[in-house]
Amino acid sequence: MGPLFCKKMLGMIGYVTVGADDLARAKRFYSAFLPVLDYSLKEGPEGLSYALASEPGQQTALPDFYVKPTFDGRPASAGNGTMIAFDVRSQTQVHLLHAAALAAGGSDEGQPGFRDAYGPHFYVGYLRDPQGNKIALFSNDPNEPSRDDKRANKGG
8 A cells, every 4th residue: 555645734744853862773763664654764964854755746745754863962852741653554553563663672652552541443552762752653443443342352
């Protein structure tokens, strides 16, 4: 399945940047799952640039995702309460990409599964990149089993 192209709209997030002190570790981590989500990597002296593909003549698919050294030269740090969430194709893909990201140097912040605080189809796994940035990988597909389906099957 190819990338889902977003229609450019005012107010849409154009890019997200996270700081990294060790670009090699960051590349290993993010390259474990972003290419599966159709992001391609361009490396340069300014850092890592992951972008969604766009067909010739189409507007750029957003958002881009950048991993860069800090501009002020001080150590990079993760924001408290800040999280970047990537919408993936399925609950199975949440598991696969969560495991790949952990194997690539991430740390677990919450195993994949349903959360009572969110809708019945919201399936998510949480982790942190090597710099400490919180990442969520989620699926919210109404065609997949829901939290309520799982509970009903456990009881029967």
